[in-house]
Amino acid sequence: MISASESISEDDTDSAELSAYEKAGLEGKDPRCIPIKLDAPLPVGDAIVTPEYTPEQHKIWSFLSRRQHEVLPGRACEVFLRGLKQLDLPLDQIPSLSVLSRRLQQTAQWQICRTPGLLNEQDFFEALSRRVFPSTDYIREDHELDYTPAPDCFHDIFGHLPMITAPDFADFYQMYGQASLRATGANRRKLERFHWFTVEFGLILEDGQPRIYGNGIASSYRETFHALGDEVERRPFDPEGMAAQEYEVWHLQPILYVVESFEQLKQGFKDWAGGQLGLL
Ligand SMILES: [Fe+2]
Numbered sequence: 001m002i003s004a005s006e007s008i009s010e011d012d013t014d015s016a017e018l019s020a021y022e023k024a025g026l027e028g029k030d031p032r033c034i035p036i037k038l039d040a041p042l043p044v045g046d047a048i049v050t051p052e053y054t055p056e057q058h059k060i061w062s063f064l065s066r067r068q069h070e071v072l073p074g075r076a077c078e079v080f081l082r083g084l085k086q087l088d089l090p091l092d093q094i095p096s097l098s099v100l101s102r103r104l105q106q107t108a109q110w111q112i113c114r115t116p117g118l119l120n121e122q123d124f125f126e127a128l129s130r131r132v133f134p135s136t137d138y139i140r141e142d143h144e145l146d147y148t149p150a151p152d153c154f155h156d157i158f159g160h161l162p163m164i165t166a167p168d169f170a171d172f173y174q175m176y177g178q179a180s181l182r183a184t185g186a187n188r189r190k191l192e193r194f195h196w197f198t199v200e201f202g203l204i205l206e207d208g209q210p211r212i213y214g215n216g217i218a219s220s221y222r223e224t225f226h227a228l229g230d231e232v233e234r235r236p237f238d239p240e241g242m243a244a245q246e247y248e249v250w251h252l253q254p255i256l257y258v259v260e261s262f263e264q265l266k267q268g269f270k271d272w273a274g275g276q277l278g279l280l
Pocket residue numbers: 155160200215216
């Protein structure tokens with residue numbers, strides 16, 4: 001049985017060292033956004049027990065997945081759309097993590113572990129470095145269809161998994177986990193921001209046009225339109241710039257970064273994290 005406890009308290013942390021989620025947790029915004037620490041290993045692959053979902057919960061999945069399937073073609077990048085097809089996610093019911101883990105193992109040599117909520121960074125990076133993606137298995141409530149700052153299985157499965165089926169991205173993501181495990185202090189914050197502006201909110205150029213690959217956009221109806229619209233400042237890929245750029249998790253993102261290719265993302269990360277930061 002996994003038990004979780006709050007990983008931080010105001011007494012034992014220096015706020016300059018906290019991630020945006022951790023700061024938000026301290027400000028009492030949403031308890032589901034407070035990263036948790038584990039005292040037992042998470043179940044991986046076939047060891048994950050699928051919960052008994054209610055018809056209402058399946059309905060929420062169905063609404064969200066049908067809506068995103070409608071709006072993503074022409075807006076999400078080809079790699080994301082191909083991954084979505086490859087995963088063959090059910091439209092009308094919440095998929096089983098153990099079944100998806102088997103599929104991911106075959107396509108990308110990654111597995112899934114089931115997390116009870118937002119994981120603390122150490123456990124999250126450790127899992128990524130072993131090619132294991134931590135996913136929640138609960139779904140948001142029906143008043144959160146358009147926006148939830150907390151992780152849920154629609155974000156984790158529909159948003160994250162398609163990109164992990166792509167070899168270049170899968171290798172980059174493992175490398176990201178390895179570098180982050182070695183990072184401390186200011187470098188941790190730099191890598192956390194890098195993650196936000198790539199994995200969570202990244203755009204890529206396709207035929208000269210920005211397309212979505214970040215899962216925070218791909219799993220959000222409002223961000224899907226907002227990210228490609230006029231109100232967003234889109235900047236070229238720049239690891240050091242991203243690492244210095246503050247963000248907040250509570251509203252639509254005003255600044256996004258655009259890579260030219262996933263090769264640029266992988267190589268750019270390797271050069272920056274390995275060279276400048278000395279973490280690879
Ligand atoms: Fe995410």
